[in-house]
Amino acid sequence: MAESDYKFKRNSDARGRRFGCSLLPGPHGSPGRSACSVSIRQAGITLIELLVVVTIIALFAALVGPRLFKHVGKSRATAAKAQINSFQTALGVYKLDTGLFPTTEQGLQALRTKPDGVERWDGPYLPQDIPSDPWGHAYIYKFPGEHGDEPDIVSLGADGRAGGEGEDADILSWTSKTATNEK
Numbered sequence: 001m002a003e004s005d006y007k008f009k010r011n012s013d014a015r016g017r018r019f020g021c022s023l024l025p026g027p028h029g030s031p032g033r034s035a036c037s038v039s040i041r042q043a044g045i046t047l048i049e050l051l052v053v054v055t056i057i058a059l060f061a062a063l064v065g066p067r068l069f070k071h072v073g074k075s076r077a078t079a080a081k082a083q084i085n086s087f088q089t090a091l092g093v094y095k096l097d098t099g100l101f102p103t104t105e106q107g108l109q110a111l112r113t114k115p116d117g118v119e120r121w122d123g124p125y126l127p128q129d130i131p132s133d134p135w136g137h138a139y140i141y142k143f144p145g146e147h148g149d150e151p152d153i154v155s156l157g158a159d160g161r162a163g164g165e166g167e168d169a170d171i172l173s174w175t176s177k178t179a180t181n182e183k
């Protein structure tokens with residue numbers, strides 16, 4: 001058998017990359033092993049293709065990223081309001097059991113551990129420890145409150161100071177929305 005009897009036809013794909021297989025003759029004229037190859041130059045992606053993909057990803061991140069992060073502040077304010085509502089519900093049950101709301105000194109911790117001198121406490125009234133607000137600050141609890149017969153509960157927002165606008169606005173238990181420049 002001649003060496004040309006063992007060669008297969010060379011082929012190329014749609015991008016012009018050449019590939020092919022050939023049979024290398026074995027010992028004593030027997031069929032041997034297959035040798036397949038792809039040109040190293042054409043085996044991967046080019047630098048230009050890589051740069052185009054990276055540029056598209058960067059443009060996408062630059063356009064979409066700020067829109068996504070704009071909503072993070074709103075979601076934190078919503079979470080703070082939900083936590084305050086949870087505290088108000090637990091405080092209502094506390095008052096039904098004990099006849100009073102916790103004092104300012106007893107604070108929200110009275111919902112988890114029985115304060116000294118309180119009769120008919122049947123807690124804990126919250127399933128977990130008192131959480132910090134979504135920005136990592138402690139909630140402010142005051143009873144008697146200045147805004148009605150119920151306790152005042154306040155989250156000071158992202159800046160941790162009274163007042164503010166946007167993400168820095170205080171979240172107040174006596175309003176249904178965030179307040180600006182209160183206190």
